[in-house]
Amino acid sequence: TLIGLGSLLLSAVPPVRNFGVLASISVVSNMILSLAFIPAVLALLDKGFPAPKAVKISPALSIERVFEQLSHVVTWRPVLTLSIIFILVAGGIYSYAHVETTTEMMDFWPPSLEAFKDIEQLKSEVASPSIITVTLNADVTDPIQFRRVYQFETLLLNDPKINSVDSIVEWVVNANPTAINSDKLSNTLLKIPQEVKDIYQNKKSDKIALDFYTDDITGKQVSALTKKIQQTAQFVGLGPDVEVSITGKPILNRNVILNVTAGLTIMTVVSFTLGFLFLILIYRSLKTAIILILVIVSAVAWVAGVMYLLHITWN
DSSP states (O other): OHHHHHGGGGOSSHHHHHHHHHHHHHHHHHHHHHHHHHHHHHHHHOTTOSOOOOSOOOTTOHHHHHHHHHHHHHHHSHHHHHHHHHHHHHHHHHHHTTOOOOOOGGGGSOTTSHHHHHHHHHHHHOSOOEEEEEEEOOOTTSHHHHHHHHHHHHHHHTSTTEEEEESHHHHHHHHOOSOOOHHHHHHHHHHSOHHHHHHHBOTTSSOEEEEEEEOSOOTHHHHHHHHHHHHHHHHHTOOTTOOEEEEEHHHHHHHHHHHHHTTHHHHHHHHHHHHHHHHHHHHSOHHHHHHHHHHHHHHHHHHHHHHHHHHHHHO
């Protein structure tokens, strides 16, 4: 299994390569824990373990000799062995909460791709490459609704993560440095270039789009900003009939990650429960099933700690 998973290291695609690394670590960790945890527990619970030697091992059988010596080491002081394992597993459990999944989908693909290079170049040249688009079914020809949308934009621009905004409302405000009355609003809306309307307003003129240029935000920052946009829309009172829709690359990336990880906890619980019941059925022993399932749980926690160390190293 280790050799099969290790062959994935030759892949040119980073996610496949990373999967090979972590899966290989999981297999090795599980083997080490099995060879240390199970004998130590049996030595602790069963005073007759390990049994007296019944068969002499030839010096030529070096592999058998290594494992025989290993069994004596881990059963010599079983409490000490289990304490060391406990420390490693506890460290893995603690570290698990500090491992963040990537929220940038392009991070999954080889840097040698031309498209990847183009995006990286764009990020270096453009100060604000991330855009969050908010659509509102608002009639900005109504002065009251126009002022509410403008207040909505102004409040969001106070957020340090938002750098600027583009919209028909912003276009009208920039064209009228002084106060905007009903006549000025109507005249300015008529003068807006068609190419601007095509971007920020639908053909029926009953829905507008606001492009907020943000910092390069990811993860929880995206969720926090999305929540703030929704709360700000409620605060300014755009109206009960105004629907607020939020999209954009950061939003889509965040939703993909959330959907991929959704249900992970319940799936893990179900898999361990079914595995535990299967072990009871096979071995006809509750004690044996508990010991074996603890090995698997410990391996998972151990690998979580290793992932955290790799996360720190790679970053």
